[in-house]
Amino acid sequence: MMALQSSQRASDPAAGFMPSGETYHGQVRTRRRRGRVWALIFQAAMLSGVIALCALLLSIVNRSFGYVAIVNEIDPAELAVDGVPLNELPKEKLVPILEANISSGLMRRYEHDMPFAERSRENVHGLILERVVEPQVEASWGLFDSVFARGSIMAEAEERFPGSEVYFRSWLTASFISKSQSSEPLRTGVRTAIFGSLWVVFITIVFSFPVGVGAAIYLEEYAHKERFLNRLIQTNINNLAGVPSIIYGMLGLAIFVRIMEFVTSGAFLSGGDTTANGRTIISAGLTLGLLILPLIIINGQEAIRAVPSSLRQAGFGLGATHWQVIWHHVLPSAMPGVLTGTILAVSRAIGETAPLVVVGASTFIAMDPNGPFSKFTVLPIQIYQWTSRPQDEFRNLAAAAILVLLVILLALNASAVLLRNRFNRNRANA
Amino acid sequence: MTIAIERPTQAQIGSSGASANGNGRYAIEADAMSVFYGDFCAVREVRMKVPTNKITAIIGPSGCGKSTVLRCFNRMNDLIAGARIEGEVLFQGHNIYDAEVDPVEVRRRIGMVFQKANPFPKSIYENVAWGTRINGFRGDMDEMVERALRSAALWEEVKDKLQQSALGLSGGQQQRLCIARAIAVEPEIILMDEPASALDPIATLRIEDLMKELSEKYTIIVVTHNMQQAARISDFTAFFSVDDNRSGHLIEFDDTEKVFTNPGQKSTEDYITGRFG
């Protein structure tokens, strides 16, 4: 370390207090050391964020795949006919097996749903697996154990569940996505919930997009900022953005489900003939619409504010009315920003759970929703239900459903990013 | 008066040679100093020896790298990502760009006053005290603050409101506070980057008077775009210009009187007469 000399002013009687020489060098070394320690702490904080995200994603992936121990009510081997195993039998042989093992009432119901003559071999085979073989999950293991501790899993299964079949199962399968809800973990699916989510979000968008953009236009283009009412609206929107989502659920419960029950239950269409009692898709969609309205408005305002005022002046200069300027110039320029904000708000709505629990999503529903006045469930509610069950296999189902939800959200966010980039590119070219 | 003139292409003129006590005579010496931002060479091959306890003005057209050169003298360019310095800058015989030199130590000894007054959003007192406190000042803080404020000719105006926010001062007062703050840590050199460019004429005059006073104890290097100011206050003047590659370089460095009355270079004369006459 170089030795910087203290200046000639060291002799100045009043100026002798700044440390110099070795004292100062030592002190700087200490300060430098402190700086390095804290830099490490800051980096560690950042790392912890990364670790949290990784742990979260890994814990979900871990639960979505892995070994399961299955015990069958009837061993499929016993159902073999003349030495031909069950999964190679033709349909003609399968129907009698089904008939022999289930009640005649159930058989009639299946015939009623779809005549056996029309059913495919795979369909009948599936029914036998469901109703006759009746596999039950005894235990399930995570992906990491399954990969790294395969031996001990086999040994444990052998000891605790003798006679069980142990195999590697992906809980996220095509049939998981395409099947409707069932109480049997091996046969259940999220189709009902996906349709429910889509319907609810559709209503949410139909309500909140026009209203949100309209409010943003009003506040940015028309409202006099100093008028009390307009200031009130602005402050109010900012505060609504901070209200907990569950409060919106209670608002929806009291207003849409109860007070407006005649409308939201669809009773006004069918003359009171409904079982949904207002806990319907339209109530849920409107509730989430109110929830994301402040987000859309605030975002829309920013997008509109970013439109250069020269554009407006050019429009006005040609003798256009205020609305003509907005409709032909301001909105087209602001639209990519507005849409990006809307997509982000909608992905918030898709993930919302609490307000829909309060509004009254159905906990168990096997029928696909068929309109705004149906009872419904949504993906997050499904995840919540399965997570709350104590059995391991339902946790696996929840993990698989989370993967589905995350993929949907990822797709939405990716589209928002693409939109933004495209917009920026167009701007650069212009 | 004998001075050192170092130019890229010329041998020393009129210098009495390296004086025996080089440390005392020259506060800072740049030797073949070049500054790059990425691939762009912002300043090329500067050689100049800045005399101790004098005011040296750096002038030149905008974009010629005046501020860049100034910031090289206390390693403020370290803070700009992608900035790179070649050559040597000697301070008391040490190259401040040596790998083992700590920029923190350099900046404590070579202080800086910026173009726009930038007081911390703290009290007036705290603005002056802060730098000395982090640098381990031991002694009577009140006395030190008063001394620094008196040196900056600000004491009389602020002595009754030391605990008020520095942001409440006028622009000129804020700039003098920044000067007080800089001298409080007892630097040897004070770098000033157009310290009066944002001030009105009266505030400017006060800053200039203050610089004159301070030059008795400190070496001052001041960047200015105002040639009258350079002529008024400085003892020496360095004229920088831009070449075809937009790199700044030193044209002439000499006694101020000589630069303004009898410049050694044609381009200096063009610049001075073009703007000055």
Place this chain on the structure above:
Amino acid sequence: MSGGDSQAHSMVGGGPELDLRRKPRFTETIIRVFLFLCGAISILTTVGIVFVLGRESLLFFANEEVNLLKFFGETEWQPAIGWFGIWPLITATFMVSVIAMLVALPLGLFIAIYLSEYAGQRARSIVKPILEVLAGIPTVVYGYFALTLMTPLLRTMLGRDLVEIYNTASAGIVVGILVIPLVSSMSEDALSAVPGSLRQASYGLGATRLETALRIVLPAALSGVAAAFIVAISRAIGETMIVAIAAGAGPNFTFSPFQAAETMTGHIVRISGGDLSYDSIDYNSIFAIGLMLFLMTLGLNFLSQWIVRRFREEYE
């Protein structure tokens, strides 16, 4: 939209004699009124919230068994059997929030300082998307994370006897992780807004990067950082799904973070998720809790806005 319409209008008006008088434009007026109504819906939402929460809460307190003294004076909450002390729900909410803040405030602030004062372009381009992803994950997923990873982790580290399957510590930690992006992005905005000239002045006096960051930039950005902290607290108090899944189902007056306890939000979700008959004391009670929740979060949001307005440093 109304283009052709108004053009025709002006042609008619601008006959041989120039007429510059204001003419009524009905489309413009109608559009303007419609847009105003869109903005007014936000007011209606607030009025609706206040009306609904207030009305049902009044019904709750109008019940002869309930009074404010009981509400704030007792420590048991079982409306179905006549216990109306709100404290168990408040203490659980309080504990979850405190634990969450112990996690989120230092981590969020440190990340913000790192991003604003230390990180280069590359580090920022990695960390910021990660934080955005963290912020975009639905809370029910965090709840799953708390129950299936955080709780087992705590139980392994601290002992199964000490840590119950449902506990406020696990929920609190995960709520903390949830609000880290909020704290860090708001704080970073505040830190980045501090003018670079202050940093330069500090370095020019011989300060290190740490001294500049902690003693110049952070104090200058303090109002923004404080606002971020308060918004984070408000967010933690209102967070629902994580606590509904991981904190426990049943009011429990305890100060142990390792015991199951139910927060205000968790209670609302559990009661309303079950079979709920309107106009029962249970139904009214959740609105009383909702009103408290609303007032608390609203108060915190106002506080944060006030801090920003009151203590903002004005740099030219």
